[in-house]
Amino acid sequence: MTSPSTTHSAAPATELEPGVHIPSEHVDSDSGRLLGGHCEHCQLSAYPAPPRCPSCLGPLAARPLAAEGKLYSYAMIHAGPRGRRLPYTVGYVDLPDGTRLFAHVAADDDTHLRTDMPVRLSLHPDGSGYRAIWTPSWPSAPNKEVADA
Amino acid sequence: MRDVVIVGADMTPFGKHLDRSVGALGAEAVLGALKDAGAERSQIDAVYSGNVTGGMLVGQRAVRDLGLGGIPVVNIENACSSSAAALREAYVAVGSGLHNTVVVLGVEKLTALGGGPLPLDDADHEVANGQMMPAIYAMRARRYLSEYGLSPTDLAAVAVKARRHGARNPYAYLRTETTVDDVLASRPIATPLTLFQCCPSGDGAAALVVTAAERAPTFEAPAVRIRASVLHSGEFRTGFRDMTSPDITVHSAQEAYEQAGIGPDDIDVIELHDAFTIAELLYYEALGLAERGRAAALLHSGATTFGGSTVVNPSGGLLAKGHPIGATGAAQAVEIVWQLRDQAEQRQVDGARLGLIHATGGGLSGVDHGACAVHILEAPRKQVARG
Numbered sequence: 001m002t003s004p005s006t007t008h009s010a011a012p013a014t015e016l017e018p019g020v021h022i023p024s025e026h027v028d029s030d031s032g033r034l035l036g037g038h039c040e041h042c043q044l045s046a047y048p049a050p051p052r053c054p055s056c057l058g059p060l061a062a063r064p065l066a067a068e069g070k071l072y073s074y075a076m077i078h079a080g081p082r083g084r085r086l087p088y089t090v091g092y093v094d095l096p097d098g099t100r101l102f103a104h105v106a107a108d109d110d111t112h113l114r115t116d117m118p119v120r121l122s123l124h125p126d127g128s129g130y131r132a133i134w135t136p137s138w139p140s141a142p143n144k145e146v147a148d149a
Numbered sequence: 150m151r152d153v154v155i156v157g158a159d160m161t162p163f164g165k166h167l168d169r170s171v172g173a174l175g176a177e178a179v180l181g182a183l184k185d186a187g188a189e190r191s192q193i194d195a196v197y198s199g200n201v202t203g204g205m206l207v208g209q210r211a212v213r214d215l216g217l218g219g220i221p222v223v224n225i226e227n228a229c230s231s232s233a234a235a236l237r238e239a240y241v242a243v244g245s246g247l248h249n250t251v252v253v254l255g256v257e258k259l260t261a262l263g264g265g266p267l268p269l270d271d272a273d274h275e276v277a278n279g280q281m282m283p284a285i286y287a288m289r290a291r292r293y294l295s296e297y298g299l300s301p302t303d304l305a306a307v308a309v310k311a312r313r314h315g316a317r318n319p320y321a322y323l324r325t326e327t328t329v330d331d332v333l334a335s336r337p338i339a340t341p342l343t344l345f346q347c348c349p350s351g352d353g354a355a356a357l358v359v360t361a362a363e364r365a366p367t368f369e370a371p372a373v374r375i376r377a378s379v380l381h382s383g384e385f386r387t388g389f390r391d392m393t394s395p396d397i398t399v400h401s402a403q404e405a406y407e408q409a410g411i412g413p414d415d416i417d418v419i420e421l422h423d424a425f426t427i428a429e430l431l432y433y434e435a436l437g438l439a440e441r442g443r444a445a446a447l448l449h450s451g452a453t454t455f456g457g458s459t460v461v462n463p464s465g466g467l468l469a470k471g472h473p474i475g476a477t478g479a480a481q482a483v484e485i486v487w488q489l490r491d492q493a494e495q496r497q498v499d500g501a502r503l504g505l506i507h508a509t510g511g512g513l514s515g516v517d518h519g520a521c522a523v524h525i526l527e528a529p530r531k532q533v534a535r536g
Contacts, residue, residue, distance in 0.1 A: 016279070018279075020278045021277070021278060044387055044388070045387065045388070046387035046388075048274050054385050054387065072288075072292070072389075072392070073288035073289070073291045073292040073392060074288065074291060075283075075284045075287035075288045075291060075339040075340055075341075075342075076337075076339065076340045077279070077281070077283075077284050077338075077339045078336070078337040078338060078339065078340070079265075079266070079283075079336065079337075079338045079339075079344075080266065080279065080281060080284075080339075081265070081266060081268075081279065081281060082265065084279050088279060090279060090280060090284050090288075091288065092288065092392075094388075094389055098388040098389060099387060099388055100386075100387065100388050100389060100390070102274065102275045102278060102280060102514065104278070104279070110340055114295070115291060115292055115295045115296075
């Protein structure tokens with residue numbers, strides 16, 4: 001198991017910017033899409049692709065994932081792990097093919113976000129790979145925290 | 150499997166124990182449990198120790214200076230359910246006849262880590278990209294609030310109850326009450342969860358003496374019977390999962406009720422895993438105390454506080470007692486043992502006969518939780534006066 005000292009490795013010179021780090025080999029050069037692992041037998045798709053299908057243990061094929069999905073849920077983090085620029089917003093995006101992705105969401109404040117809102121992926125070149133950020137597909141007005149029942 | 154009982158229980162207060170090592174904290178709890186049981190060290194066949202961040206041989210570090218060497222010491226890690234899993238292992242060992250009497254220990258010294266969110270495995274994809282436990286629970290809360298039309302004041306009310314209970318518990322870290330306004334005004338951690346809606350960390354230890362029912366008369370304390378002991382790991386899903394229905398708790402609780410031959414309505418007192426306010430609400434539903442979407446109504450009805458039909462977290466729970474993660478499962482068991490023995494002082498649930506303990510362990514992506522342990526305990530049989 002990870003001992004505490006491995007998480008206190010040498011601090012980066014600058015704080016990590018928002019965005020999920022995507023190695024360049026995880027991006028399809030033709031379509032610019034994120035490459036997930038797909039099991040044709042089980043109709044199961046995942047990113048990042050595990051080494052084998054968790055259901056049948058068979059090999060997974062690389063398959064481009066949709067760049068639009070629904071924001072299942074989100075949370076703006078104000079107090080987080082060391083080395084990250086705060087605040088940043090994490091969430092889960094559900095793709096049409098059933099894949100769920102861990103996501104960073106572009107949001108100045110999270111009153112503009114809603115569960116199930118459509119979001120679109122953008123990949124920003126970053127060193128040897130990309131930073132993946134999801135953005136609401138269209139702007140919405142801010143609302144009160146949650147309406148009373 | 151023969152019947153298994155708990156005949157000794159003790160814990161240290163939870164809080165900052167800056168000057169005491171993890172071994173010293175553990176030793177104090179073990180000695181207290183042995184004394185409570187009136188047990189001789191020579192009666193102990195094995196030690197099951199739950200801990201997460203303490204490194205190698207934590208169980209041994211606790212018992213070495215107590216002259217409890219030679220016997221098997223098993224060190225168990227299951228994240229925040231480590232010592233609940235240790236209790237499960239003790240139950241299996243004694244129930245199967247492998248051992249007669251064992252010690253269960255849970256101990257953690259989180260102040261050694263220097264504060265901030267719990268460090269998780271950074272080889273995990275989500276963790277490496279900034280995921281953390283408060284954010285996971287915050288997303289559960291966001292989804293639950295939007296699906297059932299609740300407001301943040303419903304979440305804050307969980308913390309208010311926890312702190313009210315904790316104020317009665319000399320072993321709790323936070324012993325002052327709070328208000329909905331103060332909870333909502335406390336520092337945002339991961340929206341919609343504010344600081345007071347997140348369990349504080351801290352240090353502490355708890356220990357139990359577990360034996361076969363037939364041997365209970367050998368010991369001094371009244372025997373609390375283990376009616377159910379269940380442990381599960383989370384099931385991996387790459388796609389959609391309903392984050393407001395903690396499936397591992399649902400399955401584990403159902404199995405525990407079946408093992409004990411009872412239902413949720415029979416439970417008088419519960420210590421459940423309220424690491425964050427939303428957790429308590431979701432677990433009311435997952436444990437069968439409330440229908441889906443009705444958890445806040447149950448809380449507001451008063452049913453889960455003192456005087457109610459099923460008192461939840463009389464100790465103050467993780468939110469007020471604190472959550473030295475490896476110690477939590479054993480501490481929940483100690484509280485329920487005290488409740489069932491009528492030894493809980495100012496926080497006694499009158500006439501408590503059946504108690505349930507629920508602990509989960511998180512920090513792994515793609516699963517509801519990494520682990521969940523549920524136990525059901527029964528009060529000692531009353532002595533019948535011989536006429």
